[in-house]
Amino acid sequence: MSLTDCFAGHIIAKILTKYQQLPTARSEAFELSTFPTMAAIIGESPKLALYSYWQSSCSWRVRFALNLKGISYEYKAVNLSKGEQFTPEFEKLNPLHFVPVLVDGDVVVSDSYAILLYLEEKYPQRALLPADPQLKALNLQVASIVTSSIQPLHMLSTLKYLEQNVGPQESLLFAQTNVEKGFNALEKLLKDINGKYATGDEVYMADVFMAPQIAAAMQRFKIDMKPTVCAGFSFCSPSTLDCVGYSSR
Numbered sequence: 001m002s003l004t005d006c007f008a009g010h011i012i013a014k015i016l017t018k019y020q021q022l023p024t025a026r027s028e029a030f031e032l033s034t035f036p037t038m039a040a041i042i043g044e045s046p047k048l049a050l051y052s053y054w055q056s057s058c059s060w061r062v063r064f065a066l067n068l069k070g071i072s073y074e075y076k077a078v079n080l081s082k083g084e085q086f087t088p089e090f091e092k093l094n095p096l097h098f099v100p101v102l103v104d105g106d107v108v109v110s111d112s113y114a115i116l117l118y119l120e121e122k123y124p125q126r127a128l129l130p131a132d133p134q135l136k137a138l139n140l141q142v143a144s145i146v147t148s149s150i151q152p153l154h155m156l157s158t159l160k161y162l163e164q165n166v167g168p169q170e171s172l173l174f175a176q177t178n179v180e181k182g183f184n185a186l187e188k189l190l191k192d193i194n195g196k197y198a199t200g201d202e203v204y205m206a207d208v209f210m211a212p213q214i215a216a217a218m219q220r221f222k223i224d225m226k227p228t229v230c231a232g233f234s235f236c237s238p239s240t241l242d243c244v245g246y247s248s249r
Contacts, residue, residue, distance in 0.1 A: 048073040051093065051101040053080045057151060057212035058112040059100040064208045065116050069126045080156065113147050116205060128205045138199050142186060142206035146213050150182035154221065172221065179217050183225070186210070 050066070050073050052059035066073050078084045078099050085097040093101045094110040101110045104122070109115045120128055129136050152158065154175040162171035190206075193199055198206040217223040 047071075047104070049076055049103040050074070051076045051078050051090070051099055051103070053078050053099050055080070055156075056099050057216045058098070058147075060212040060215075061112045061208050062100045062102065062115050064211065065119055065128055065205075068128065068203065068208070069119065069123055071119070071123055113143060116143075116208065128208060130200070130202070130204055135199055135204075138189075139205040142189065142198065143209040145182060145186060145189075146209040149185075150179055150213060151216075153178040154216070176221050176223055179213075179221055179223055183213075183217065 048066070048071060050059070050062060052063065052075060054077075063075075078090060080099070084090065085094075085099065090101075091097065093103070093108055096110070098110065100112055100115060101108065102115045102118070104118075107118075109118050116128060129139055159171045159175060162174055190198055195201045197203050198210055214225065218225055
Protein backbone atom coordinates (compact mmCIF):
# COMPACT_ATOMS: atom_id res chain seq x y z
CA MET A 1 0.00 0.00 0.00
CA SER A 2 1.35 3.45 -0.90
CA LEU A 3 1.61 6.26 1.61
CA THR A 4 -1.08 8.00 -0.39
CA ASP A 5 -3.49 5.34 0.84
CA CYS A 6 -2.03 5.43 4.34
CA PHE A 7 -3.08 9.06 4.73
CA ALA A 8 -6.70 8.44 3.82
CA GLY A 9 -8.75 11.42 2.77
CA HIS A 10 -11.14 11.39 5.69
CA ILE A 11 -8.39 12.40 8.11
CA ILE A 12 -8.66 15.76 6.40
CA ALA A 13 -12.28 16.12 7.39
CA LYS A 14 -11.40 15.37 11.01
CA ILE A 15 -8.55 17.86 11.03
CA LEU A 16 -10.59 20.56 9.34
CA THR A 17 -13.42 20.07 11.83
CA LYS A 18 -10.99 20.63 14.69
CA TYR A 19 -9.07 23.52 13.15
CA GLN A 20 -11.59 25.33 11.00
CA GLN A 21 -12.01 28.18 13.48
CA LEU A 22 -8.30 29.05 13.48
CA PRO A 23 -6.95 31.98 11.44
CA THR A 24 -5.14 31.28 8.20
CA ALA A 25 -3.15 34.47 7.68
CA ARG A 26 0.62 34.15 7.89
CA SER A 27 1.40 37.82 8.30
CA GLU A 28 3.64 39.31 10.95
CA ALA A 29 0.53 40.65 12.63
CA PHE A 30 -0.84 37.13 12.87
CA GLU A 31 2.35 35.79 14.41
CA LEU A 32 2.44 38.51 17.07
CA SER A 33 -1.25 38.45 17.79
CA THR A 34 -3.00 36.25 20.31
CA PHE A 35 -3.53 32.83 18.76
CA PRO A 36 -6.94 31.32 19.57
CA THR A 37 -5.97 28.17 21.42
CA MET A 38 -8.01 25.01 21.72
CA ALA A 39 -8.61 26.06 25.32
CA ALA A 40 -10.39 29.17 24.10
CA ILE A 41 -12.38 27.20 21.55
CA ILE A 42 -13.66 24.64 24.05
CA GLY A 43 -13.97 27.05 26.96
CA GLU A 44 -11.24 25.74 29.26
CA SER A 45 -8.35 27.44 31.01
CA PRO A 46 -5.08 26.26 29.48
CA LYS A 47 -2.74 24.32 31.74
CA LEU A 48 0.13 24.01 29.29
CA ALA A 49 2.01 26.64 27.32
CA LEU A 50 3.57 25.94 23.92
CA TYR A 51 6.27 28.23 22.56
CA SER A 52 5.94 27.94 18.81
CA TYR A 53 6.55 29.54 15.42
CA TRP A 54 4.14 29.28 12.51
CA GLN A 55 6.87 28.19 10.08
CA SER A 56 8.09 25.32 12.26
CA SER A 57 7.17 21.77 11.32
CA CYS A 58 8.52 20.67 14.71
CA SER A 59 6.04 22.95 16.46
CA TRP A 60 3.21 21.73 14.24
CA ARG A 61 3.87 18.15 15.37
CA VAL A 62 3.25 19.19 18.96
CA ARG A 63 0.12 21.20 18.15
CA PHE A 64 -1.15 18.20 16.18
CA ALA A 65 -0.53 15.87 19.13
CA LEU A 66 -2.04 18.22 21.72
CA ASN A 67 -5.22 18.58 19.72
CA LEU A 68 -5.50 14.86 19.00
CA LYS A 69 -5.27 14.26 22.74
CA GLY A 70 -7.75 17.04 23.48
CA ILE A 71 -5.30 18.91 25.72
CA SER A 72 -5.83 22.64 26.10
CA TYR A 73 -2.78 24.87 25.82
CA GLU A 74 -1.73 28.49 25.49
CA TYR A 75 0.06 29.37 22.26
CA LYS A 76 3.09 31.62 22.80
CA ALA A 77 4.52 32.90 19.53
CA VAL A 78 8.29 33.08 19.10
CA ASN A 79 9.15 34.98 15.94
CA LEU A 80 12.30 33.27 14.69
CA SER A 81 12.68 35.69 11.79
CA LYS A 82 13.07 38.52 14.32
CA GLY A 83 15.44 36.60 16.54
CA GLU A 84 13.07 36.30 19.48
CA GLN A 85 14.52 32.85 20.21
CA PHE A 86 17.74 34.58 21.34
CA THR A 87 16.16 36.64 24.09
CA PRO A 88 17.38 35.94 27.64
CA GLU A 89 13.86 34.85 28.59
CA PHE A 90 13.67 32.20 25.89
CA GLU A 91 17.25 31.04 26.44
CA LYS A 92 16.23 30.04 29.97
CA LEU A 93 13.67 27.69 28.40
CA ASN A 94 15.92 26.28 25.69
CA PRO A 95 19.63 27.19 25.51
CA LEU A 96 19.70 25.85 21.94
CA HIS A 97 17.21 28.58 20.93
CA PHE A 98 14.90 26.18 19.07
CA VAL A 99 11.13 25.81 19.11
CA PRO A 100 8.99 24.12 20.22
CA VAL A 101 9.16 24.33 23.99
CA LEU A 102 6.37 22.95 26.17
CA VAL A 103 5.83 24.26 29.70
CA ASP A 104 3.65 22.11 31.95
CA GLY A 105 3.68 23.64 35.39
CA ASP A 106 7.26 23.34 36.64
CA VAL A 107 8.21 20.99 33.80
CA VAL A 108 9.93 22.46 30.73
CA VAL A 109 10.50 20.19 27.73
CA SER A 110 12.12 21.19 24.43
CA ASP A 111 12.47 19.16 21.22
CA SER A 112 9.31 17.85 19.60
CA TYR A 113 10.30 14.19 19.94
CA ALA A 114 10.89 14.56 23.68
CA ILE A 115 7.68 16.57 24.04
CA LEU A 116 5.55 13.91 22.34
CA LEU A 117 7.05 11.15 24.48
CA TYR A 118 6.40 13.27 27.57
CA LEU A 119 2.79 13.80 26.52
CA GLU A 120 2.35 10.05 26.00
CA GLU A 121 3.49 9.37 29.56
CA LYS A 122 1.75 12.26 31.29
CA TYR A 123 -1.44 12.35 29.23
CA PRO A 124 -2.12 8.78 28.03
CA GLN A 125 -5.57 9.56 26.61
CA ARG A 126 -5.80 9.10 22.83
CA ALA A 127 -2.53 7.21 22.61
CA LEU A 128 -0.13 8.20 19.84
CA LEU A 129 1.81 4.96 20.16
CA PRO A 130 0.08 1.60 19.59
CA ALA A 131 0.21 -1.16 22.22
CA ASP A 132 1.63 -3.69 19.75
CA PRO A 133 5.43 -3.69 20.20
CA GLN A 134 6.18 -4.06 16.50
CA LEU A 135 3.85 -1.22 15.46
CA LYS A 136 5.14 0.92 18.29
CA ALA A 137 8.70 0.40 17.10
CA LEU A 138 7.64 1.24 13.55
CA ASN A 139 6.08 4.52 14.66
CA LEU A 140 9.19 5.44 16.61
CA GLN A 141 11.34 4.58 13.60
CA VAL A 142 9.31 6.82 11.31
CA ALA A 143 9.46 9.65 13.84
CA SER A 144 13.22 9.17 14.17
CA ILE A 145 13.76 9.30 10.41
CA VAL A 146 11.85 12.57 10.14
CA THR A 147 13.41 14.19 13.18
CA SER A 148 17.01 13.08 12.61
CA SER A 149 17.45 12.38 8.89
CA ILE A 150 15.12 14.86 7.15
CA GLN A 151 14.14 17.94 9.16
CA PRO A 152 17.57 18.91 10.57
CA LEU A 153 18.93 19.05 7.02
CA HIS A 154 16.52 21.83 6.03
CA MET A 155 16.44 23.89 9.21
CA LEU A 156 16.47 27.65 8.66
CA SER A 157 19.88 27.96 10.31
CA THR A 158 21.36 25.19 8.15
CA LEU A 159 20.03 26.58 4.89
CA LYS A 160 21.03 30.13 5.82
CA TYR A 161 24.60 28.98 6.44
CA LEU A 162 24.71 27.15 3.10
CA GLU A 163 23.19 30.10 1.27
CA GLN A 164 25.76 32.49 2.70
CA ASN A 165 28.76 30.24 2.11
CA VAL A 166 27.82 28.29 -1.03
CA GLY A 167 24.85 29.99 -2.70
CA PRO A 168 21.03 30.03 -2.69
CA GLN A 169 20.60 27.46 -5.47
CA GLU A 170 22.97 25.01 -3.80
CA SER A 171 21.13 25.53 -0.51
CA LEU A 172 17.79 24.68 -2.11
CA LEU A 173 19.22 21.66 -3.92
CA PHE A 174 20.72 20.39 -0.66
CA ALA A 175 17.33 20.58 1.06
CA GLN A 176 15.44 19.00 -1.83
CA THR A 177 17.92 16.13 -2.15
CA ASN A 178 17.79 15.21 1.52
CA VAL A 179 14.00 15.54 1.84
CA GLU A 180 13.50 13.29 -1.19
CA LYS A 181 16.02 10.77 0.16
CA GLY A 182 14.17 10.61 3.47
CA PHE A 183 10.74 10.15 1.92
CA ASN A 184 12.01 7.45 -0.41
CA ALA A 185 13.18 5.57 2.67
CA LEU A 186 9.81 6.07 4.38
CA GLU A 187 7.99 4.83 1.28
CA LYS A 188 9.96 1.59 1.35
CA LEU A 189 9.55 1.21 5.10
CA LEU A 190 5.75 1.56 5.02
CA LYS A 191 4.88 0.11 1.62
CA ASP A 192 3.43 -3.14 3.01
CA ILE A 193 1.26 -1.54 5.70
CA ASN A 194 -2.46 -2.17 5.31
CA GLY A 195 -4.68 0.55 6.75
CA LYS A 196 -6.01 4.05 6.38
CA TYR A 197 -2.98 5.81 7.82
CA ALA A 198 0.78 5.43 7.92
CA THR A 199 0.89 2.42 10.26
CA GLY A 200 -2.70 1.15 10.28
CA ASP A 201 -6.25 2.32 10.82
CA GLU A 202 -5.48 4.85 13.55
CA VAL A 203 -3.57 8.11 13.52
CA TYR A 204 -0.36 7.54 15.45
CA MET A 205 2.97 9.25 15.98
CA ALA A 206 4.17 8.39 12.48
CA ASP A 207 1.35 10.47 10.99
CA VAL A 208 2.00 13.34 13.40
CA PHE A 209 5.61 13.54 12.25
CA MET A 210 5.02 12.94 8.55
CA ALA A 211 2.14 15.32 7.84
CA PRO A 212 4.07 18.54 8.61
CA GLN A 213 7.08 17.20 6.74
CA ILE A 214 4.99 16.57 3.63
CA ALA A 215 3.71 20.14 3.85
CA ALA A 216 7.25 21.47 4.13
CA ALA A 217 8.39 19.42 1.14
CA MET A 218 5.65 20.77 -1.09
CA GLN A 219 5.24 24.34 0.12
CA ARG A 220 8.78 25.35 1.00
CA PHE A 221 10.89 23.27 -1.32
CA LYS A 222 8.49 22.74 -4.26
CA ILE A 223 9.12 19.01 -4.33
CA ASP A 224 6.89 16.86 -6.51
CA MET A 225 5.67 14.25 -4.04
CA LYS A 226 3.75 12.22 -6.59
CA PRO A 227 6.52 9.63 -7.05
CA THR A 228 6.49 8.98 -3.31
CA VAL A 229 3.68 9.90 -0.98
CA CYS A 230 1.36 12.61 -2.20
CA ALA A 231 -0.37 11.53 -5.42
CA GLY A 232 -3.97 12.54 -4.90
CA PHE A 233 -3.41 13.27 -1.23
CA SER A 234 -5.82 16.10 -0.40
CA PHE A 235 -3.95 17.04 2.78
CA CYS A 236 -1.27 18.55 0.55
CA SER A 237 -3.47 21.05 -1.24
CA PRO A 238 -2.69 24.71 -0.42
CA SER A 239 -6.25 25.42 0.74
CA THR A 240 -6.23 22.48 3.12
CA LEU A 241 -2.84 23.42 4.54
CA ASP A 242 -4.13 26.91 5.26
CA CYS A 243 -7.14 25.54 7.08
CA VAL A 244 -5.05 23.33 9.36
CA GLY A 245 -2.65 26.14 10.20
CA TYR A 246 0.20 25.06 7.91
CA SER A 247 3.65 25.55 9.37
CA SER A 248 7.09 24.20 8.58
CA ARG A 249 10.64 24.80 9.61
